[in-house]
Each structure stands twice: as structure tokens, then as C-alpha cells.
Amino acid sequence: MARMLGSDAILRALEHEGVEVAFGIPGGAILPTYDAIARGTTVRHVLARHEQGAGHMAEGYARASGRVGVAIATSGPGATNLVTPIADAWMDSTPLVAITGQVRSNLIGTDAFQEIDATGITMPIVKHSWLVQDVEELPGVLKSAFHVARTGRQGPVLVDIAKDVQEAEFDFVYPDEVDLPGWKPPHKVHPRQLREAARAIAEAQRPILYAGGGVLNADACAELLELVDSAHLPAVVTLMGKGCLPDSHPLNYGPPGMHGSKYANFALNKADLVIAVGSRFDDRVTGKVSAFAPGAKVIHFDIDAAEVGKIRHAEIPVVGPLKLALAQLAAEVRAATAEVAPDRGPWLRQLEDWRERFPYRYAKAEGVLKPQTAIEALRDLAATREEDVVWTTGVGQHQMWAMQYLRCETPRSFITSGGLGTMGYGVPAAVGVKAARPDATVVCIDGDGCFQMTCQELATAALERLPIVAVVINNGWLGMVRQWQELFYAERFAQTHLTHAVPDYAQLAEAYGCAGFTVESEDQLEDALAAAFDAGRSAVVDVRCDPEEKCFPMVPAGAAAVDIIEAPGEEAVPA
Amino acid sequence: MSAHTISVRLENRPGALARVSQLFSRRGYNIQSLAVGPTERPDISRLTLRVDCSEHSLEQIEKQMHKLVNVLRVTELRPDEAVERELALITVSVATDRRAELVALSQVAGAQVADIGRDAITFEFVGRPDQVEAFEELVRPYGVRELVRTGRVGLRRPSATARGAQPSVNV
Numbered sequence: 001m002a003r004m005l006g007s008d009a010i011l012r013a014l015e016h017e018g019v020e021v022a023f024g025i026p027g028g029a030i031l032p033t034y035d036a037i038a039r040g041t042t043v044r045h046v047l048a049r050h051e052q053g054a055g056h057m058a059e060g061y062a063r064a065s066g067r068v069g070v071a072i073a074t075s076g077p078g079a080t081n082l083v084t085p086i087a088d089a090w091m092d093s094t095p096l097v098a099i100t101g102q103v104r105s106n107l108i109g110t111d112a113f114q115e116i117d118a119t120g121i122t123m124p125i126v127k128h129s130w131l132v133q134d135v136e137e138l139p140g141v142l143k144s145a146f147h148v149a150r151t152g153r154q155g156p157v158l159v160d161i162a163k164d165v166q167e168a169e170f171d172f173v174y175p176d177e178v179d180l181p182g183w184k185p186p187h188k189v190h191p192r193q194l195r196e197a198a199r200a201i202a203e204a205q206r207p208i209l210y211a212g213g214g215v216l217n218a219d220a221c222a223e224l225l226e227l228v229d230s231a232h233l234p235a236v237v238t239l240m241g242k243g244c245l246p247d248s249h250p251l252n253y254g255p256p257g258m259h260g261s262k263y264a265n266f267a268l269n270k271a272d273l274v275i276a277v278g279s280r281f282d283d284r285v286t287g288k289v290s291a292f293a294p295g296a297k298v299i300h301f302d303i304d305a306a307e308v309g310k311i312r313h314a315e316i317p318v319v320g321p322l323k324l325a326l327a328q329l330a331a332e333v334r335a336a337t338a339e340v341a342p343d344r345g346p347w348l349r350q351l352e353d354w355r356e357r358f359p360y361r362y363a364k365a366e367g368v369l370k371p372q373t374a375i376e377a378l379r380d381l382a383a384t385r386e387e388d389v390v391w392t393t394g395v396g397q398h399q400m401w402a403m404q405y406l407r408c409e410t411p412r413s414f415i416t417s418g419g420l421g422t423m424g425y426g427v428p429a430a431v432g433v434k435a436a437r438p439d440a441t442v443v444c445i446d447g448d449g450c451f452q453m454t455c456q457e458l459a460t461a462a463l464e465r466l467p468i469v470a471v472v473i474n475n476g477w478l479g480m481v482r483q484w485q486e487l488f489y490a491e492r493f494a495q496t497h498l499t500h501a502v503p504d505y506a507q508l509a510e511a512y513g514c515a516g517f518t519v520e521s522e523d524q525l526e527d528a529l530a531a532a533f534d535a536g537r538s539a540v541v542d543v544r545c546d547p548e549e550k551c552f553p554m555v556p557a558g559a560a561a562v563d564i565i566e567a568p569g570e571e572a573v574p575a
Numbered sequence: 576m577s578a579h580t581i582s583v584r585l586e587n588r589p590g591a592l593a594r595v596s597q598l599f600s601r602r603g604y605n606i607q608s609l610a611v612g613p614t615e616r617p618d619i620s621r622l623t624l625r626v627d628c629s630e631h632s633l634e635q636i637e638k639q640m641h642k643l644v645n646v647l648r649v650t651e652l653r654p655d656e657a658v659e660r661e662l663a664l665i666t667v668s669v670a671t672d673r674r675a676e677l678v679a680l681s682q683v684a685g686a687q688v689a690d691i692g693r694d695a696i697t698f699e700f701v702g703r704p705d706q707v708e709a710f711e712e713l714v715r716p717y718g719v720r721e722l723v724r725t726g727r728v729g730l731r732r733p734s735a736t737a738r739g740a741q742p743s744v745n746v
Contacts, residue, residue, distance in 0.1 A: 128644040148644060182586055182647045198728070229626060304639035309631070315634045 007036035013142035030101030033165035055085020060432030076114030089156035091419025129158040135168035152185025163314030189320035201244035204273035213240030214278020222517025223326035243408035259400040263354035265561035290559030295383040394450025398473035424453030458512035509540035591645035608726030656735035667716035
């Protein structure tokens with residue numbers, strides 16, 4: 001027990017929770033806590049330039065490390081600026097503790113300066129939140145906050161702390177246990193359901209695993225690999241799951257969905273058994289739900305019971321921690337296949353045939369650099385590097401090309417905004433990743449639209465010595481929106497032309513103390529990217545690309561997988 | 576679509592009710608009635624919610640509510656397994672010469688007179704929700720000036736020992 005101020009107690013709590021880095025910006029209502037940072041803590045504070053940036057940094061840190069990310073902001077606009085990253089963390093199940101200052105207890109409810117109802121505003125997008133108005137509650141609340149963020153289905157929590165609580169003196173004891181009678185995430189798996197799942201897998205003629213981000217969150221990648229190998233199960237891996245199974249694994253058929261491969265979508269379409277693991281039948285994966293995997297029985301593994309049966313009925317629901325479930329399933333499947341051993345040869349040959357016939361394709365053209373070429377160059381450069389490369393992305397065409405063309409062999413090496421689709425995620429997330437993985441080269445593949453939403457965080461990268469490489473796939477447009485306008489809005493390109501006129505990204509990079517490169521043709525690509533990787537400081541590569549290139553294949557929103565739109569020149573496909 | 580009664584044991588904490596009602600609006604479920612009040616324990620409240628939804632939605636509602644940190648328990652109260660009651664206060668316009676008739680009628684129906692004014696009477700009626708509706712219909716011809724219902728509250732019958740079992744005394 002030690003006598004201290006609430007503000008110091010916040011930092012002692014973070015230290016108890018093993019927090020090494022927190023991302024934030026000070027302001028009026030959180031000033032006492034920053035004063036405590038000045039008094040001394042083992043927590044490294046990374047000063048962002050915008051609270052949204054701080055939030056995405058904490059997310060990037062969390063996704064790269066598997067630990068809880070921490071973002072700190074002041075009341076009012078500080079809290080509202082955190083809303084987007086909190087929503088992003090909610091949609092992608094990223095463990096995040098957001099700590100906001102609140103006006104003094106006696107001013108709460110009076111519309112005081114920079115007062116906003118932070119717990120109210122964030123209520124639909126947090127697992128739980130606390131408004132602390134009594135310093136005695138502070139240790140228990142912070143303990144609970146970390147516990148809720150990291151247990152069960154991971155996600156964001158908010159702790160809103162009145163300024164006078166931060167200033168109050170009390171006897172600090174950090175509790176050993178949480179007191180949360182209503183928080184009971186599942187910690188085991190029903191053995192009967194596992195056996196049923198194993199039998200269904202053993203009997204299936206055309207099974208397909210459908211693995212998502214939950215596998216990464218559950219730290220269950222080794223168990224997934226063991227299952228795939230031992231049961232010889234082909235898999236598709238979603239955008240959020242990328243890296244949970246090596247992209248080079250022969251049974252990894254890549255991402256399904258709107259911009260996934262044809263072979264992944266065909267695999268789901270023709271499967272007789274879909275084994276969903278930590279994936280949630282998102283509309284960007286399923287398209288038209290009634291036409292999704294129409295001939296398949298579904299086994300759904302998830303830590304969150306509410307995801308099972310939400311979109312698609314699961315004949316065999318298995319709720320529980322995936323690490324445990326997959327390990328036990330692999331053993332059960334081995335036992336079950338000893339009795340029944342279906343001949344999966346024809347199915348695997350069919351998948352291979354589709355993969356050979358329908359690879360990702362694009363047509364190069366004279367005098368214009370295709371964005372896919374830039375991503376391929378990055379992929380090839382990364383393969384030659386000795387150090388690990390961790391990717392982040394923004395949201396849009398470049399993100400989909402990154403999903404299609406990058407090869408991720410290790411978990412937590414592809415970090416992106418999936419559910420919320422937050423443009424501007426890439427740069428700050430990369431800064432957070434770098435804080436978690438200082439030995440890795442962290443590369444943000446961004447769009448020019450995305451980059452301009454959060455590029456101020458280059459200052460953070462430069463001054464906090466968290467160097468990143470930002471590769472701007474610069475087509476001068478809000479490219480994905482342009483693509484929809486071209487395909488579905490009769491080429492009425494309303495308000496999507498950002499132009500190549502301004503800014504000069506290389507000059508902008510230099511202004512932030514980063515190295516800047518401009519690439520205008522394919523022959524400049526390799527050297528510029530290599531120089532950026534080896535710049536010894538943050539670097540921005542402005543890759544000026546074909547403005548008209550579209551991302552294919554594409555399953556239009558609400559369409560069935562078999563109604564996939566192909567790149568021009570590809571043969572039509574009967575699925 | 577069918578109507579369901581859901582009973583929720585909830586931690587008695589600031590914002591706990593808001594989290595439940597927010598979940599309903601956020602996920603597009605419509606609440607027909609919601610009654611909340613203290614229980615045998617001061618730190619726990621009980622909510623009785625009436626919702627009109629499909630079986631699939633009901634399952635989703637229960638699962639989503641279970642994830643709320645302040646929610647301790649969610650159970651569906653099936654009609655044959657639950658005692659459900661509702662209180663209504665009804666102010667009925669009535670001329671002096673028809674007062675006696677209305678009071679006599681209400682007493683037969685099981686209502687109490689809560690207040691008598693110059694040209695109106697307020698009745699209180701406690702009963703099963705269908706009885707409340709029947710009473711409302713009964714007095715409607717006189718002219719209902721104001722009406723308020725608590726929404727149903729319910730508890731599982733102790734006589735309903737197993738799911739689907741017929742209660743021994745159904746009152």
C-alpha cells in the first residue's frame with residue numbers, strides 16, 4: 001500500500017499490467033496524468049499529432065504484439081478524436097484500453113469546457129466503459145479494463161477519469177483479482193460438439209476451412225497449421241486472418257470475398273462442409289448470404305457465441321477459445337479419420353485446377369505504372385530482406401491488392417483495418433507496429449486518399465525514432481470509390497479526383513524529416529523502394545500509378561460468388 | 576415473429592440500463608415494454624423486457640446481452656413457466672350519474688379505485704397483461720382520459736421444475 005495521487009496510480013496500474021508503450025496527446029482534463037508521466041514511469045509515452053493517430057498506433061501495437069494497446073487523450077475533442085480508432089478496434093476485435101480525462105466531478109453534466117459524455121458516445125463500440133468519479137475505484141477499474149479488453153473476444157474498453165480523481169490522494173493497492181460477476185467468457189469447449197465437428201470433417205468430401213482474424217487474436221496459428229497439415233484440409237483465409245496460415249502453404253487458397261481470388265470463392269461455393277474458425281461471415285466475404293456456400297454444412301468455431309448463427313446457421317456450433325478448440329479438434333479428427341477416410345483427391349485436384357486457371361491477373365501497359373506492379377515489387381523486395389517485414393495498409397484498392405499480392409508467412413505480419421474500413425489507418429498503425437517490433441521493417445502500403453488523412457503522424461515517426469516506410473500507391477483518385485462510380489454509377493466521377501497536382505509527397509516527407517522518393521515508371525521502382533527500406537529514417541515513396549486501374553476479381557456487393565466480375569480479357573468461368 | 580418475455584438480472588450500476596436499451600436500438604430490435612426495478616439484492620436490478628421478434632433474433636438478443644459486462648443472467652420467460660403481471664392506472668371520464676355503475680363494474684373486474692374526481696375516476700388494475708387489456712376495453716366506452724401501464728414484470732414459476740413442465744398450480 002502506498003499513498004499517492006490518482007494520476008500516479010494510473011501509471012502504477014499500467015506498469016502492473018505490463019504496459020511498455022502508451023500513445024497519446026495531453027490536454028486540460030488529463031494534465032495531472034501527464035504530470036505523473038513527468039514524475040517518472042517505466043511506460044514509454046509516444047506523443048502523437050492527433051488523437052486518432054494515437055488510437056490507431058495503439059491498435060497497430062496491439063495487433064503486432066498480441067498485447068493490449070493503450071491510448072490516452074483529454075476530454076471533449078480528445079475523446080471524440082479517439083472514437084474512430086475505438087470503433088475500428090471494436091469491428092476488428094483489437095484489444096485496446098482508451099484512457100480519457102474528464103472534467104471535474106462537480107462540473108460533469110454542466111456542459112463545461114471540453115466536456116463530452118465520452119462513455120455515452122462510445123457505448124455502442126466498446127466492450128465496456130467506466131466513468132471514474134471516486135479515486136478509490138480507480139485501481140479496480142483499471143484492472144477490470146485490461147481484463148475485459150484482453151479476455152473473451154478481444155476489443156476496446158474506455159476508462160474516463162475525472163480530473164479531480166487524478167488529483168486526489170489515496171492509499172493505492174492494485175487488486176490481484178477482478179470483481180466482474182457478469183463477465184464470464186468461455187474458457188473451455190464442449191467435447192461432444194468437438195467430436196461432432198471431427199466426425200463431420202472426417203466424412204466431408206469437399207471441406208474448406210474458412211479462417212479469420214480470430215485465429216490471430218487467439219494465438220492459435222500453430223494449432224491451425226497442425227490441423228491443416230494433419231487433416232489435409234484446404235483453407236481460405238480472410239483479410240483479417242492473413243498471416244495466420246503461411247501464404248506459401250500449398251493448402252492456403254488465400255482470401256475469399258469481394259476482392260478475393262476466384263478459386264477461394266469457388267471453393268466455398270462448391271464445398272460440402274465449411275469450417276469457420278474465428279471468422280464471422282462478413283458481408284464482404286459472403287456477398288449474397290443465401291447464395292454463400294449453398295451446398296455446405298457449417299461448423300463454426302468462435303470465442304463469441306453471438307457470432308455463431310448470426311449470419312449463417314451453424315449445424316455444429318463450437319463456442320470457446322480457439323487455441324484449445326483447434327488443438328483438441330486436430331486430435332479428434334485424427335481419431336475420426338482412422339475410421340472413415342474419404343477420398344479427397346478429386347476435391348483437392350479441383351481446387352488446384354481453379355488456382356492454376358484463375359490466378360490474380362492484370363495487364364501491364366506501355367508508359368504507365370500499374371499499382372499491382374508496385375505491390376509485387378514490394379513483395380519481392382521483402383523476400384530478399386533478412387529482417388522481418390510487417391505490413392500495414394489503409395483502406396481501398398491498394399489494400400485489396402496488398403491482400404492479393406503480398407506473401408505473409410508469419411502471424412501478425414499483415415495489419416489492416418477490416419470491419420470499419422478506416423481510411424488513414426495505415427500510417428499511424430505502422431508507427432504503433434514499429435514500437436512493438438523495433439527490429440522489423442514496417443511498411444505501410446497506403447493510398448493517396450488514405451495517406452492524406454493521417455500523414456501528420458510522420459512527425460511522430462520521425463521524432464519518436466519509430467521509422468516506417470510509407471509507400472503511397474498514388475493514382476490521384478479515391479480509387480475504390482472511383483471504381484464503383486465507373487462500374488455502378490455510369491462513370492459519373494463525383495468528387496473522387498484528388499489529382500496528382502498536390503501535394504508533392506516526397507517534399508512533404510522531407511518537411512517531416514523523412515526521406516522522400518518519387519517513382520513515375522517501373523524502372524525506378526526497385527531502386528526507390530530499396531533506398532526507402534535502407535533510408536535509416538522514415539521514408540515516403542510516392543508511386544504514381546495508372547489512375548484507371550481497377551481491382552479484380554470483384555464480387556459486387558450483394559451478389560453471389562459465381563457472379564464474380566473478372567478483369568477484362570479473362571475467360572468466363574462456370575463455377 | 577412472436578412476442579417474447581426476457582428477464583435480465585443486471586448489476587445495479589450507473590449506465591447499466593442504458594447499455595441494455597442501447598443494444599436493442601443498435602441492433603434494430605424493438606422493445607414493446609421494459610420494466611426495471613430492485614430485487615432481493617440491493618446491488619442487482621431485474622429487467623423484464625417484452626420484444627416482438629423471430630426465434631433467430633431472440634437468440635441473438637440473448638447472446639448479445641450476455642456479453643454486456645453488467646448483465647448477470649438472461650432468461651426467456653416462457654408463458655407456461657412464468658408468472659407475469661402488470662399494473663395499469665386508468666383515469667376514466669364519468670358523469671356523476673354514471674359513477675356508481677362504473678365503480679360496480681370495475682369492482683367486478685377486480686380493479687381498485689385509486690382516486691375520485693368531479694368528473695373522472697382513476698382505477699388501478701393489477702393482473703396478467705391480457706386481463707389489463709380486457710379491463711381497458713371494458714372501461715373504454717366511458718372515455719379513457721389517461722392511461723399508464725408499467726409493462727409486464729415476470730418471474731419463473733417455482734412450480735415449473737423443468738423446461739416445458741406444466742406448472743402444478745396455474746393462477
